[in-house]
Structures are given as structure tokens and as C-alpha cells.
Amino acid sequence: MSAFAVWDEGEARALLAGMGRGQDKVLPMLQALQARYGFVHAAAVGLVAAAVNVSRAEVHGVVTFYHDFRTAPPPARVIRLCRAEACQAVGCEALVAEAARLGVAVDGPPAGGVAVETVYCLGNCALGPAALVGGELVGLLDADGLRALVAGA
Ligand code: FES
Known part of the structure; x- marks a missing residue:
């Protein structure tokens, strides 16, 4: 059984809402989502972008720059x-x-x-x-x- 929660967009949105709105929050938000769900769900990019008012491309750039971010559920x-x-x-x-x-x-x-x-x-x-x-x-x-x-x- 996975140690991670099943992706839930509403829950993810609530998690991000409690983390502030500055652009410096992009990385911690992505880290928090990955810690919760085991990976950065495709929908998470848009949620983070909206939460801190940056483009989806900027958030996607952060996800792809850091090797530790997963974009698919992790293996067992x-x-x-x-x-x-x-x-x-x-x-x-x-x-x-x-x-x-x-x-x-x-x-x-x-x-x-x-x-x-x-x-x-x-x-x-x-x-x-x-x-x-x-x-x-x-x-x-x-x-x-x-x-x-x-x-x-
Ligand atoms: S080189 Fe330090 S643990 Fe492998």
C-alpha cells in the first residue's frame, strides 16, 4: 500500500491556500504536493500557478528543472x-x-x-x-x- 494520498484536487487547493501567495512559494508548494501525493500531478501546475499568480509555464519550468520532482506516481x-x-x-x-x-x-x-x-x-x-x-x-x-x-x- 502506498504511503501517499490519492490525488484530490480540492484537498490540494486547500493545502496551497494555507501556504501564502508569494512567488517564492512555488518551490515549497510543489514540495508539499509531492510529499502528500508522491508526485506533482499535471493539474497541480495550474493550481500552483493560480495560487501565486505566475504562469503555468513558470511552474512547469520549476518542475522540470529539479530532478527530484516526479510527474507520475512513484514506483513501490x-x-x-x-x-x-x-x-x-x-x-x-x-x-x-x-x-x-x-x-x-x-x-x-x-x-x-x-x-x-x-x-x-x-x-x-x-x-x-x-x-x-x-x-x-x-x-x-x-x-x-x-x-x-x-x-x-
Ligand atoms: S560518495 Fe558519499 S555516500 Fe557515496
């Missing part, structure tokens, strides 16, 4: 794999190849309800390769560990 499980320098030095790219072998291309579309996404440093460099899964840090990740994570273990 997201594995965020660190590919920064320290983790590269201890083999994270082999895990990228392993993910592809498992049918889940890193930064590609979800497969089987699983997505593997690139992140750059999780602050767990001493225990690399590192990943973040469901808010939990995973260290010393190897191919067996990645297979288990993809399988949902």
Missing part, C-alpha cells in the same frame, strides 16, 4: 544508488551494470514496481557503495545485496 520501491566519487572508487558502477542485468536500468523507467535512481553522495562514503532505500541507508552494497533489494528483501 525506489533504490537510490550513490554514484559519487567515493562510491565509484569502491565499485558502484558494477552495481549499475548489475541493475541493468536485473532489468531495472538505473535512471530508467521502473520495472516490476522498482526504480533505481542515481544520487550523488549520501554521506555514507566510508561504507560505500551506498544506497538509500525507503529512508534507510544501506552500506557496503554488493551485487547480492542489490539483487535482494530489487527483489524486495
Whole structure:
């Protein structure tokens, strides 16, 4: 079961109404909507634009600029794999190849309800390769560990 609420335009409108009207609110509003619904629904762009009196194009630009915004419901499980320098030095790219072998291309579309996404440093460099899964840090990740994570273990 998803941890996110089902998109509800009326509820989203009420959520935005309590956040002020300044143009500096675009980013926090989008973040709040994504936190609530798991992604930025297409209708949310117009709601945010109206709430702060900017164009839909400007809001859409913010959504597409920031990699963390999703425009579709998130997969059931997201594995965020660190590919920064320290983790590269201890083999994270082999895990990228392993993910592809498992049918889940890193930064590609979800497969089987699983997505593997690139992140750059999780602050767990001493225990690399590192990943973040469901808010939990995973260290010393190897191919067996990645297979288990993809399988949902
Ligand atoms: S470089 Fe991977 S956790 Fe810091």
C-alpha cells in the first residue's frame, strides 16, 4: 500500500491556500504536493500557478528543472544508488551494470514496481557503495545485496 494520498484536487487547493501567495512559494508548494501525493500531478501546475499568480509555464519550468520532482506516481520501491566519487572508487558502477542485468536500468523507467535512481553522495562514503532505500541507508552494497533489494528483501 502506498504511503501517499490519492490525488484530490480540492484537498490540494486547500493545502496551497494555507501556504501564502508569494512567488517564492512555488518551490515549497510543489514540495508539499509531492510529499502528500508522491508526485506533482499535471493539474497541480495550474493550481500552483493560480495560487501565486505566475504562469503555468513558470511552474512547469520549476518542475522540470529539479530532478527530484516526479510527474507520475512513484514506483513501490525506489533504490537510490550513490554514484559519487567515493562510491565509484569502491565499485558502484558494477552495481549499475548489475541493475541493468536485473532489468531495472538505473535512471530508467521502473520495472516490476522498482526504480533505481542515481544520487550523488549520501554521506555514507566510508561504507560505500551506498544506497538509500525507503529512508534507510544501506552500506557496503554488493551485487547480492542489490539483487535482494530489487527483489524486495
Ligand atoms: S560518495 Fe557515496 S555516500 Fe558519499
